Amino acid sequence: MTKAYVVTGAGPVGWTVAVQLAEQGRQVRVLTRSGSGPEHPLIERIKGDAKDPAILRPAFAGAKAVFHCIHGSAYSASTWKAELPAAEQAVLAAAQEAGAVVVFPESLYSYSEPGSVMTEGSPRRAAGGKRGVRTALLLAREASLAPTVSVVAGDFFGPRVRMAHGGERMVAPILAGKNVSVVGSARQPHSFTYVPDLAGAMIAAADQPSAWNAVWHAPTGPALTQQQLARAFAAAAGRPAPKVRVLPGWTLRAAGLFSGDARELAEMLYQFERPFIMDSAASEVALGVTPTPLEMAVAATVDWWRQQG
Numbered sequence: 001m002t003k004a005y006v007v008t009g010a011g012p013v014g015w016t017v018a019v020q021l022a023e024q025g026r027q028v029r030v031l032t033r034s035g036s037g038p039e040h041p042l043i044e045r046i047k048g049d050a051k052d053p054a055i056l057r058p059a060f061a062g063a064k065a066v067f068h069c070i071h072g073s074a075y076s077a078s079t080w081k082a083e084l085p086a087a088e089q090a091v092l093a094a095a096q097e098a099g100a101v102v103v104f105p106e107s108l109y110s111y112s113e114p115g116s117v118m119t120e121g122s123p124r125r126a127a128g129g130k131r132g133v134r135t136a137l138l139l140a141r142e143a144s145l146a147p148t149v150s151v152v153a154g155d156f157f158g159p160r161v162r163m164a165h166g167g168e169r170m171v172a173p174i175l176a177g178k179n180v181s182v183v184g185s186a187r188q189p190h191s192f193t194y195v196p197d198l199a200g201a202m203i204a205a206a207d208q209p210s211a212w213n214a215v216w217h218a219p220t221g222p223a224l225t226q227q228q229l230a231r232a233f234a235a236a237a238g239r240p241a242p243k244v245r246v247l248p249g250w251t252l253r254a255a256g257l258f259s260g261d262a263r264e265l266a267e268m269l270y271q272f273e274r275p276f277i278m279d280s281a282a283s284e285v286a287l288g289v290t291p292t293p294l295e296m297a298v299a300a301t302v303d304w305w306r307q308q309g
Contacts, residue, residue: 003062003063004028004029004064005029005065006028006030006059006060006063006066006067006100007029007030007037007066007069008030008032008050008068008069008091009031009032009050009068010030010032010037010038010069011069011070011071012158012160012161012195013105013195013198014030014067014069014070015037015038015160016159016160016195016196017067017069017199017202018038018040018043018067019040019043020196020199020203021042021203022042023040025042027044028043029043029045030044031047031048031059032045032046032047033050046059050087050090050091051086051090052090053090056094057094059094060097060100062098063095063098064100065102066091066095066100067102067104067202068087068088068102068104070087071084075130075265076130076260077129077130077133080130080133081133085137085140089140092140092144092145095146096144101147101149101206101209102141102148102149103148103150103151103203103205103206104141104148105150105153106134106138106150106151107152107153108152108154108191108271108276108278110125110126111124111126112124112125112135114271114274117277117278118278119217119281120215120283124138130268131267138150142213147209147213148213149205149206149212149214149215150214150216151198151201151205151215151217151218151283152216152218152278153193153198153217153218153220154190154191154192154193154218154276155191156192156198157170157171157192157193157194157301158194158195158297158301159196159300159304161195161301165182165183165272166192166229166301169181170226170233171301171305174230174237175239175306177239178242179242180244181244181245181246181247182226182246182272183246183247183249183269184246184249184271184272184273185226185246186225186226186227186230187226187227188225188226188274189276189277190225190271190275190276191220191223191277191278192221193218193219193220193291194220196297196300197220197297200219200289201216201219201289202218204287204288211287216282216283217278217280218280219289219291220280221291221293221294223276223277224294226244229298230242230244232295232298233298233301233302236295236299236302237302249266252265252269
């Protein structure tokens with residue numbers, strides 16, 4: 001019987017994983033609440049709740065790997081606590097029954113010493129807020145009876161990435177000939193991960209049982225300042241380098257006294273006010289993956305944004 005690959009969620013990561021799997025000739029099932037997902041002859045789209053065992057059991061039947069790419073409905077610690085652990089436990093239980101490995105995209109939030117270059121061996125003991133939620137999720141995966149893999153990425157950019165520092169906050173204004181606004185600092189080095197590289201690493205990890213039950217890093221190029229990334233997008237778009245304006249941290253922190261959204265963003269300002277760098281060398285060797293050259297990655301990103309009009 002042909003093995004299936006299941007993807008939960010059709011955001012930038014889930015969509016890209018599903019397309020890459022299908023382009024490799026694999027049978028894919030995409031599970032979302034709306035039944036959405038990429039259109040491809042090898043992709044079956046399933047409508048349902050990823051927390052519902054009655055949906056998961058048939059969706060996971062015969063699955064070799066599950067790529068769990070669902071995130072919280074809001075960018076807040078309270079929402080993440082209410083939604084993410086229950087969904088992950090349901091997916092892990094169903095995957096164990098099906099005999100499938102579960103692969104998760106993961107962030108750098110759990111790293112408890114972000115002032116140093118973060119490697120696969122760096123401590124992941126961050127507590128409180130959204131960082132603490134990510135730490136708890138990693139611990140729960142480690143305790144799971146189903147095999148798991150977590151693939152860590154920096155801030156996203158790439159096709160289909162909208163709500164991100166390297167997404168609509170940067171590419172859209174550049175294409176419109178406007179200035180770019182960033183938070184924290186425009187001159188601190190920061191690791192940005194190209195989403196297709198993350199997807200490729202997740203698939204590579206799923207294919208290698210020796211890589212299971214571990215945390216790996218998505219292949220990520222040299223750290224860039226936000227100013228450098230903006231200039232790279234502008235060069236790919238054939239536009240002049242934009243003026244980059246900085247929203248100082250104190251303004252977000254002050255706004256957080258009155259705005260929940262601002263408060264959630266302010267919690268993560270440490271990532272942009274100081275160097276925030278990940279290293280993926282060990283994972284590149286273990287998984288046989290490499291980051292896409294920056295020029296190619298930003299060109300593909302700009303092309304996708306242009307297609308959106």
